[in-house]
Amino acid sequence: MHALRKNHPLRRIVLASAATVSGMVLLLSLKPHTTxxxxxxxxxxxxxxxxxxxxxxxxxxxxxxxxxxxxxxxxxxxxxxxxxxxxxxxxxxxxxxxxxxxxxxxxxxxxxxxxxxxxxxxxxxxxxxxxxxxxxxxxxxx
Missing domain, CATH: 3.90.1010.20 (Sufe protein. Chain: A)
Structure with a gap:
């Protein structure tokens, strides 16, 4: 059985990690507003x-x-x-x-x-x- 098959827990971990990293990259790329x-x-x-x-x-x-x-x-x-x-x-x-x-x-x-x-x-x-x-x-x- 392959590790990234549809019902395997490792697949969820990989997808959650990728989503988290993508979200952090987007958040850090935002420019703060000027006070x-x-x-x-x-x-x-x-x-x-x-x-x-x-x-x-x-x-x-x-x-x-x-x-x-x-x-x-x-x-x-x-x-x-x-x-x-x-x-x-x-x-x-x-x-x-x-x-x-x-x-x-x-x-x-x-x-x-x-x-x-x-x-x-x-x-x-x-x-x-x-x-x-x-x-x-x-x-x-x-």
Missing amino acids: PAAVVSAGATAPAVQGTRTVTGDSVQTRWGPVQVRVTVKDGRLTDVTAVVYPTDNPRDQEINSYALPRLRTEALTAQSADIDTVSGATYTSDGYRQSLQSALDSVSG
Whole structure:
């Protein structure tokens, strides 16, 4: 008797495995949609203002707590970004933010905008940081 005959259990296993692999390939080939925050921040650069202005962005509520940043723009160039409010309620928050906030600051100063990458492991903080940064940049020019 052949292993893949119609009533043999191995046939069901082979077909189920093939269906599962096909489904996973289709699922992984889907492209994720763009979040509204990323769309808003795309292409927004430091405003061209004369002199030095320091502005605090909106406080953005994230899953783990509020995030708020303060920016300094000097002659149209982003010169400083400081997180003034961020989650610190537990040791895990403190650990995540100890590596995420310096990276986000460096990204913002390099990009000269809110068009920055998310730090792996700190998705909610990164999203809040980006949104607060964008609101601060908007306030500087307005």
